[in-house]
Amino acid sequence: MxxxxxxxxxxxxxxxxxxxxxxxxxIHSRIFPVPLSAEQAAFVERNLAFWNGECGAVDKAGSGYVFVRVEGHPVLFLSDASFATIAGRAKGLRPLFVTSGFKNSVSTMILESYPGAAFVYLRSLRWxxxxxxxxxxxxxxxxxxxxxxxxxxxQVDGIRFxxxxxxxxxxxxxxxxxxxxxxxxxxxxxFYFLRSFIRYVIKRYNLQAAVFAHTVGLQSAVFGRYLLQAGIEVINRIGSHQILLKKYQGLADVGTYALKPEPRYLALMLERDDGTILRKAEEYLERRFSQQVRHLAVDAAFDPSKRIYDDRRSFCQDYCLDPEKPIAFVMLHVFNDYPHSHFAKPMIFQDYYDWFIRTLELAGEVKSANWIFKEHPAADHYITRDVDLKRVFQEVKYNNVRFLDRQADFNARSIPHLAQAILTCVGTAGLEYSTLGIPCILGGESGYDGLGFTIEPKDEGEYAARLRRIDSLERLSGQQIRAAKVVAYFFFCVMESAVYHFCPRFTDTEICEWNGECERRLWMEAARRLADEDSMRLMKTQIEELSGFLIDSSWTQYVDLRQFPHFGNGKAKCATGRGQSK
Structure with missing residues (x-):
């Protein structure tokens, strides 16, 4: 080429x-250092007292380290730093903060309030x-x-990159x-700079564990995969005010989706369900479809100001489609949201855009159905320079294909009344509408595939064959619907509800539209918690709970079940080894 x-x-x-x-x-930062704000200074003082006095953290003389790349966003910065300190305390290690700041920057002054902190400055001129x-x-x-x-x-150095x-x-x-x-x-x-950097750090420091907020993205993936190759355990800490954890113990674990429930958790839910989980799942889904759940994409998809269609004929009339034909909804992805590195199994398409184009071509061929291509509700946060969907569809002349952009007067609550099938790759729509019996055809691996209620073509040929027979797809069975609801409850409720007491709560919208007031509130609330007896009690309890997970090598996914009494004592663990259930 x-x-x-x-x-x-x-x-x-x-x-x-x-x-x-x-x-x-x-040079400027050395000559004119920026001081801490009043809120940050209060946090530093109380954080030092908490870890050095209240919690008896690891001695500064410890010879081993837990590697942590502190992210740029203040919420992730706070969560990663505190969790790395918990991991260090559990394992007898010092936190080694890899930061883009400088020795006298605000970020470094905050990180110095964690006991035994050591630093490597990624943007130092020494590199x-x-x-x-x-x-x-x-x-x-x-x-x-x-x-x-x-x-x-x-592949580089025998590692897939x-x-x-x-x-x-x-x-x-x-x-x-x-x-x-x-x-x-x-x-x-x-890539080559990050490769040289992490290999130097592995050689220079006695690393025993690593903490990352993400395992995708160039920095996290390069660091994480070389650490795993060196036999260093990588802990993926997911969330901000939530606490979800996934351990990776070797390169064979790369691509294990951290948010996908491990088999024993699902078995636990199915074994102990007396109808409570199904009822709670249905209650949650009703709130989600009614836009009563605060989430950026949910707010846009189920906007109550937009029209809800409750019958196929009126929708087809408005969009000049044949009402006698079934409707397939193609739920488009944000094209640049890491289509390959979330999962181990290669996509059957080159990327999300290739999946979209091939699906569009097939839709034009399969005249027995109407095809609705729906833009992702959060697409305005993932702008692409090389593709304009409106222009693409201006060139489309198929009379059975329509495009709904994110501004369209269409509430996604209409879909259960209209859809014969859902097509997606990793989108949550495939899970959401499976709970209502609508079959979902996946174009790639997802966080809910392999659980018995999705259609998963093995290659492009099988994918095309499925689409050509889309008008004959049957609704999901009662057993499949039940499985989808259990997974949805775990995915949306259990995993999203695990509170991380070290980080104040901010909505997705606030995190995306971060400003000075949010920054001030973050450090003010974090400092307040470190002076409040009830908050500190919750933190100490959480430290002990997480420490049990961190020191047990067979426990590879942590989900806080204590707030869900229908799971029994709330301390069930999913013990797996190298990504396979025991």
Whole structure:
């Protein structure tokens, strides 16, 4: 495949400008350090007292470390730092904070309030040599990659990295990769620097564990996979004010979806359900479909100001479709939201955009059904530079295909009244509507596949065959609907409701639209909790509970069941080894 060279000169200039800006910022921060705010200073004082006095954290002389890459968002920053300290306390380790800050930056001053803290500064000028060598390494590898498929199949040091690098290109604002060009080169350069950096850290420090808020994204994936190759356990801490944990103990675990319930949890729910779980699942789903659940995508999808269609004929009349034909809803993804690196099993399509285009072509061929392509409700948060869906559909002339953009006067609560089938890859719509008996065809691995209620084609040929027979799909059985409801309850209620007492609660909208007032409230509330006896009691109890999980190597997924009395004592654990249920 011919590879575009346009963009290399501007790219080199941008890199030189970025490195120069970083050097100036480094010098400026040393001369004019930014002080802590009053709220941050109060947090630092109380955090020091809590960990050093109340909790008896690990001695600073400990020789081992728990590696933690503290993220940029303040909510993740606070949650990662506190949880890494809990992990260090449980395992007798010091937290090694890998930060983009500087020695006298605000972030470093806050992190110093955690006992035994050690630091590695990712943006330090000491890594300049590594960055220059990374450019040369990237040039050599870039020349060997001829196509997007070559990129997806890429391995380095015996570790799969093609998925990570491909997704990192998309994360810069692209829906797909059609040509290997300067965008790939930029990511390869970053990859090689991160590779050299983490290999140095592994060699330099006695790492015994690692904590990440994400296992996708270039930094987290590169760090995490090299740590696993070195035999260092990686703990994926999911959520902000929630606490969900997944352990990865080897490279074989890479791609195990952290939010997917392990088999023993599902077995526990099915064994102990006396009808309570089904009732609670139905109550929750009703609230979700009625927009009574605070979530960015839910708010947009089930906007009560938009029209609800309760019969197929009126919908087809408004959209000039044949009302005698069944309707299939294609729930589009945000194209650049890491289509490959969440899961172990390769997609049967090149990416989400390729899945969309192939599905659109098949929809035009299969005239026996109406096809509604629905834009993701949060698509405005994931803008792509190379694809405009409205323009794509302006060129579509199929009389049985329609596009609903996110502004359309259409409430997703209409779908149960209209849909013969749902098509998606990983979207929660496939789970939501399975609970109502609507069959779902998946275009890839998801957080709820393999559980008995979804249709999972093995390749593009089988996918196409399923779509050609979509008008004959039958509704799910009662047993499948029950399984979907149990999974939905676990997915949306149990896992989302586990409160992390070290982080104040913020809504998804507040986190996405973060501002100075949110920042002030975060540190003020975090400091208040560290001075409140009831809050500190909850924190100490949670430390002990999480410590039990952290030191038990057979316990690989932590879900707090204590608030759900119908699970018995609430301390059931799912003991698995290397991703397989025991």
């Amino acid at each position: 011919k590879r575009g060279l346009a963009g290399f000169q501007p790219m080199l200039l941008r890199n030189a400008f970025r490195w120069g800006k970083r050097a100036l910022k480094h 300049l040599g590594m960055r220059l060598i990374a450019v040369l390494q990237a040039v050599r590898l870039y020349r060997s990659i001829q196509s997007p498929r070559d990129l997806l199949n890429l 093609g998925d990570v690098i491909y997704d990192a290109v998309l994360a810069e604002g692209y829906a797909t990769i059609s040509t290997i060009d300067y965008r790939t080169f930029i990511v390869l350069q970053r």
